[in-house]
Amino acid sequence: MLVFYCALSTCSNFKGYYVIRFDAVIHFAGLKAVGESVSKPLLYHDNNIVGTITLLEVMAAHGCKNLVFSSSATVYGWPKKVPCTEEFPLSAVNPYGRTKLFIEEICRDLRNSDSQWKIILLRYFNPVGAHPSGLIGEDPRGTPNNLMPFVQQVAVGRRQALTVFGKDYSTKDGTGVRDYIHVVDLADGHIAALKKLSDPKIGCDVYNLGTGKGTSVLEMVTAFEKASGKKIPLQIAGRRPGDAEVVYASIKKAETELKWKAKYGIEEMCKDQWNWASKNPFGYGSLESKK
Numbered sequence: 001m002l003v004f005y006c007a008l009s010t011c012s013n014f015k016g017y018y019v020i021r022f023d024a025v026i027h028f029a030g031l032k033a034v035g036e037s038v039s040k041p042l043l044y045h046d047n048n049i050v051g052t053i054t055l056l057e058v059m060a061a062h063g064c065k066n067l068v069f070s071s072s073a074t075v076y077g078w079p080k081k082v083p084c085t086e087e088f089p090l091s092a093v094n095p096y097g098r099t100k101l102f103i104e105e106i107c108r109d110l111r112n113s114d115s116q117w118k119i120i121l122l123r124y125f126n127p128v129g130a131h132p133s134g135l136i137g138e139d140p141r142g143t144p145n146n147l148m149p150f151v152q153q154v155a156v157g158r159r160q161a162l163t164v165f166g167k168d169y170s171t172k173d174g175t176g177v178r179d180y181i182h183v184v185d186l187a188d189g190h191i192a193a194l195k196k197l198s199d200p201k202i203g204c205d206v207y208n209l210g211t212g213k214g215t216s217v218l219e220m221v222t223a224f225e226k227a228s229g230k231k232i233p234l235q236i237a238g239r240r241p242g243d244a245e246v247v248y249a250s251i252k253k254a255e256t257e258l259k260w261k262a263k264y265g266i267e268e269m270c271k272d273q274w275n276w277a278s279k280n281p282f283g284y285g286s287l288e289s290k291k
Helices: 034-039 041-061 095-113 147-155 183-196 217-228 252-258 266-279
Strands: 005-014 017-027 066-072 118-124 126-128 162-165 180-182 204-209 234-237
Touching: 017 041, 017 183, 034 041, 034 095, 041 066, 041 095, 066 095, 066 183, 095 118, 095 204, 118 183, 126 147, 126 183, 147 162, 147 217, 147 266, 162 217, 180 183, 180 266, 183 204, 183 252, 204 252, 217 266
Parallel strands: 017 066, 066 118, 118 204, 126 180, 162 234
Antiparallel strands: 005 017
């Protein structure tokens, strides 16, 4: 199980001992590869759902009932229209997405059973980029499951070409459209959510985190080529089963209630991702460790 929980705490001195009290938890932990979830559904349900139940039980036992949960836009399934609002019907189409949807329902049930709980569900769209310093970035093990890590590996010479799945969608260039969000904007969204937990009106509330803009695969590739100065060879393949044509977020609720809005566009996303990739072409390991 991926243990990646972040907690805010306060510390007080009691008879010479320091007592740590956790005020809130940000729950990032979980397995997230859609394809793997299809082939290993029990692994995903056990890790993501059972792990979350265990976390909630521990939080309750220690009197910490403030939670920010990392959900996903996958809970919208194949939306019939865009942008996706938080009120859209929910219908996950793969085991990974269903674990996120089930956890959201668990959180709602928990809040309904105990009004002391304050829970914010953040539905991520497509996080990309890296820290501007180039010191922190994404280093997927094995074959990447998302577009941008694949692009960066082609740019540094670890892969020969980028496979584009589907060039016959009803979009401006025939490729799928997604809402990409810079990881720094995403981090700021979590800070805004933590601040919102102090609002007495919060129960179990949900917010989209995206830019509210759709970017096609080819548009993102072009932006990365510009940022890196590298040509990204393409291989066009057929559509993947289950891929939606166009998905992007409505961010009005987050702007209004969280006072949060994404600051960075695809140019900054690509620039920062290339800064990380060029400084760390083999991620956190060496060439030998990647063979």
